[in-house]
Amino acid sequence: MQPVDIVKQIATLRHSPYTELHWIPRTPQRAPGGPSVRQHHAVASRDLGERDWAVIDPMLVRTSKGVRHRFTSAMYFWQRTRSHVWCESQAERWEVLWLDYGGQVERLWTQPMAIAFGHGTRLAGHWHVPDLLAQFTDGSYGLFDVRPAERIDERARMQFDQTAKVCDTLGWHYQVLTGHDPLATQNLDCLSASRHDRCKPAPEVEVLILGAAWGGKMRGELCRIASPACPPLACAWVDNLAWRHLLHVDLAAAFSSDTVYTTLERIPGEGQPDV
Structure with missing residues (x-):
């Protein structure tokens, strides 16, 4: 019509x-x-x-x-x-x-x-x-x-x-x-490229990333931990976890490989000693 x-x-x-x-x-x-x-x-x-x-x-x-x-x-x-x-x-x-x-x-x-x-x-x-x-x-x-x-x-x-x-x-x-902070919106737009199911990491890799991010870890470091042989391969995995709110990231700050990602819950046995 x-x-x-x-x-x-x-x-x-x-x-x-x-x-x-x-x-x-x-x-x-x-x-x-x-x-x-x-x-x-x-x-x-x-x-x-x-x-x-x-x-x-x-x-x-x-x-x-x-x-x-x-x-x-x-x-x-x-x-x-x-x-x-x-x-x-x-x-x-x-x-x-x-x-x-x-x-x-x-x-x-x-x-x-x-x-x-x-x-x-x-x-x-x-x-x-x-x-x-x-x-x-x-x-x-x-x-x-x-x-x-x-x-x-x-x-x-x-x-x-x-x-x-x-x-x-x-x-x-x-x-x-009525709109959002322009920088936060641009950062979110970057994350959204990894929102699709095809960007989800395997369960064991997801646990590895979340455990390593306890206390805060730079994006580049998380990529190297998740995929030592080819860190860029892990960028979509890390960003997918941030899109799904499993990793916290400050969207109002400049976004780069040095951006700190933090897990909101500690994963026992991964990245930190279990106490």
């Missing part, structure tokens, strides 16, 4: 005085040139918030300006569901990266639905497509909007406040993601 078709449907279906949710149900792939998928819509309520939102398709209403904004929309691989999350901007990609690292989100969708505000709200007649829908590890849902702090004006603040009220009605979480 083209973005303009979605916008027309939202406008056509705005017949209720109440705040509504509009979404696209997941259907088999339609043939090129076939009929558009009809949106579903319903008044925002606690019952609506408890439905299975995993069976929807993203709306993808907006399109990136690409090079004009120094970013071409990209797909972020979400390993927990082995699917891709569409990111419209670099800011969205960074926030998806941090959500992935946080480990509290099980599933993630981009631009999942439209919220059409009712007559009793300050945004009556307007609609808003939140940036992200998350299903958390405890099964609950939540919406995220991405906006750098310096770009949140009075209009955006009003929109976010009304979206928060809708989420409260649905029984969902809501948060505006």
